[in-house]
Amino acid sequence: MTSEYKTNVPPPPEQAKPDFPVESGKQILINWIIVALGLGGLAAAATVLPELL
Helix, strand or coil, X not given: CCCXXXXXXXXXXXXXXXXXXXXXXXXXXXXXXXXXXXXXXXXXXXXXXXXXX
């Protein structure tokens, strides 16, 4: 018996949205590049800082 023959069929529930934001692969790659550059800059500063002090 299909829903077209039933008279009191509730509408189908809406699909639940995911709890996490959906990001494109390009944005994730850009985020990783920013993190890598930040960590590289931090390592460079940690190398140079003892020589300056």
